[in-house]
Amino acid sequence: MLHAAPALSQTALANPVAVIDKAATASQNLNVQVNITYVGKNNGWAMVPFERHMGLIFFQAVINGKPANVVLDNGFSHSVLSAEFARSIGVETEDLVMPFQTGTANAPVKLARGITLEIPHQLHSSTAMGVLDLAAMAGHLGRPVDAVLGGDLLGLMALGIFNQNHRLAFVPSGAINPKAGAHSRQFPLINRDELAAELNGQPVRLQVDLGSNQAVSLSDKAWHRIFKDDSKALPSVTVRAEGAKLPARYLPDNRLAFSGFQAEGVPVVTNGPLPGDREGLLGQAVLSKAEVVLDIPAKTMTFVRVEPATPPAAP
Secondary structure, three states, rough: OOOOOOOOOOOOOOOOEEEEEEEEOOOOOOEEEEEEEEEEOOOOOOOOOEEEEEEEEEEEEOOOOOEEEEEEOOOOOOOOOEHHHHOOOOOOOOOOOOOOOOOOEOOEEEEEEEEEEEEOOEEEHHHEEEEEHHHHHHHHOOOOOOOOOHHHHHOOOOOEEEEOEEEEEEEEEOOOOOOOOOEEEEEEEEOOOOOEEEEEEEEEEEEEEEOOOEEEOOOOOHHHHOOOOOOOOEEEEEEEOOOOEEEEEEEEEEEEEOEEEEEEEEEEEEEEOOOOOOOOOEHHHHHHOOOOOEEEOOOOOOOOOOOOOOOOOOO
């Protein structure tokens, strides 16, 4: 069975107001300015409620003045609007030569500039966002998907995912810290948002992927390297963000380890190659068992254990 990761304690918000104004990284290859203003704790800061559906995290935001259902997915190289939502707010789009990555594939998109994103009580930002047909994704999930908050923005901040209370915190990098005396474990990130892990004792790089509802997904190359004999693999089907249904194979009961964390009984799936040189993805089937701080600029992911409350003594 999967061992639950330690949970995060309540945190304090340092640097209550901060502004980021920086161009997208060279690897993203876009000339896009991102401006983020964080809400200070003395100016109405509060955590944002979220809902889990089919393993993914949905929350409410306001985009160009209109309420929007947003999914967290740093596997998307860039944040995107659904084509339907983009039409509803009347934004103009331009063609892009380069595709965006959606975690498991590359997808052709258009670009919309002058987008304002407000996460109530957390932050305000202005940037450009991709425009992609998300109808198939919404159909598979059975609910509207107006936008995806992707790696371009999540890579500029610290994200706290408090699963026990179903709350999110979007704050400046370094602003989420465990309480004094809390039992915490910090895991170093490599290559932006990857962990150096081991699967059944074999080394593998796993991207922390908030948009995957699997436990571990491997590229076919990594799968064949780790599983020399996969004759006992079971058939399955996976669905990509663009709606493509792909035949997949999975093996249950694997051992996952990274930086002192260990889990037994972890299912592993593959459905073909992953974009670029990615070897695998660590998804919400593992991450939802914990309360997590993902701080990509600081190159860390942190779990903090909360001690269970002591039951009252019998009268």
